[in-house]
Amino acid sequence: MALYTHHLPRWKKEEVEAIKRGIEEHALVGVVDMYGIPASQVQQIRRNLRGTATVKMARNTLIEHALNELGGSVAALNDYAEGQSALIFTNENPFKLFKQLEKTKTKMAAKPGETAPEDIVVPKGPTSFKPGPIVGELQQVGIPAVIEGGKVKIREEKTVVKKGETINKKIADALLKLGIKPMDVGLVLQAAYYRGTIFTPDLLSIDEEAYANNIALAAQQAFNLSVNAVIPTSITIGAIIGKAVQEARNVGVEASIYEKDIVDLIIGRAQREMLAVALAAQSHGFELDEATLQAASAATAAAPAAVEAPAEAKSGEEEKEEEKKEEEEESGMAGLGALFG
Template sequence: MPLYTTHLPQWKKDEVGKIKELSEQYKLTGLVDLHGIPAKQLQEMRRDLRGSAVLKMTRNTLIEHAFSQLGGDISEINSYIDGQSALIYTNENPFKLYKKLKETMTKMVAKPGDIAPEDISVSKGPTAFPPGPIVGQLQQAGIPAAIESGKVVIRENKTVVKAGEEISAKMADVLAKLDVRPIDVGLNLQIACYEGTFFEPKTLDIDENKYFNNVVLAAQQAFNLSVNAAYPTTTTAGAIIGKAVREARNLGVEAAVYEKDVVEMIIGRAQREMLALRAIVE
């Protein structure tokens, strides 16, 4: 046992042992960031995960000790520890876990110093505020506000904070009063180790509708390629034969080959050409 673990208090040794036990028990060991999650929301998230995942909150140093002892690939999780980390365990695949965690996200009002995750805008239109100091507060925050028909209105759509910018105390106060909730709060997955393979959030963040549409498009393109290349499969054989029949009939008509399957089409074409010629002559 490493020296730094030998001299740990018993409760810390127990914590390290529990982390190792859970990591060996479940197929997936993940690291999530708890930063900024209020206690009430955290309890709700834990309740939502019950039955599908286990959330283990402990000190970062104990997490590092546990994975250092485990060694192997899983020890690389230590390099992703940042901020207020916690461990999450499940037997589900990482894509299902990521989707589940996204569903636990809630929108919260911004606090001074928060970084805007995306452009923050306020919409044109009336507010719930009566005329008063709020007009000046909005204007000082760069929001075009005025009084119209006894109500405070925002005169135009306005982007007040760009993505990646820090939200000032004045802006946070105004956004809260307007009930603009720009901050996503939830269990942010930092890394997932599933059966020895590591998955980062950018890999797991899949637009399912877009992915499905791409699969459908690929299937359509493969079908068309098979038909046009006359490469028969159980799916495309009927379409290839149908295409060949249509092309053979068209060739028979163009070449005036008097076969029983095309003779009526040849006569019909001749009649149409005759009528067109008569219309020109007359």
């Protein structure tokens, strides 16, 4: 027997050995706080965890003996075994265990001397109380109670205790009468040892929705970086080629390079510039014929859609929009001839 336990009674030695076996036979061991949990709820928690985790209640001194005998990094759990502690054994990872333990918690009334886990807020609105001493009791703790319609009513929402503050007896009594149960009661994971690392609640409490959103954002940013930096991957190669094609087309149009795939765009651009000249001339008293006016109206209506989007691979909707604009340009060609004979 190890030196740590040679002086212990037999039953305590057996407890230490049981704790050591639990640690050695499971991937994770955690220290949980049992303070304030009614016996009935402890039994319910055990039933909820059956098949997933085992709760081992033991004295802190015996937990300390077992951890010291095992030695190594697991012995650091001794720093978290304070108050009414117990051990929990499981093969789940610490994040899943933390989430499961949070689900076992229930709301209970506050007791004098307890610390508020969050801001305790009394909502505004009617209560079930008839006029009486309750009004004065609520007002004494800062709750704006009034009598309205034969009932006691809370005039406005009131924060009676801020997070981290101690709940005094008067406030505890008032909250109890109002049916407000601010205390989360259940197994509180103090720390978990998993694969050589100690995990504390601040590391395990994760907003899963925010985490998923961050992953999605990172994936989108990585996609954009790959496309803009021209780093081809199996996922981004299509967008990179599409962007390159679009940029090449834009250069061809701007430089008036007469290539078969863009000559129609060059002509269309020339037509729009011609119509702009025609409208400018009209504003200075130049009369336009009917065909030119119709072409100019069509070009003006299509102008918002003609603003070039960021260079990316075109979707089916964008291709349809481009075809529509090309049709409008072709319908306006008659105006070009009409203006210049």
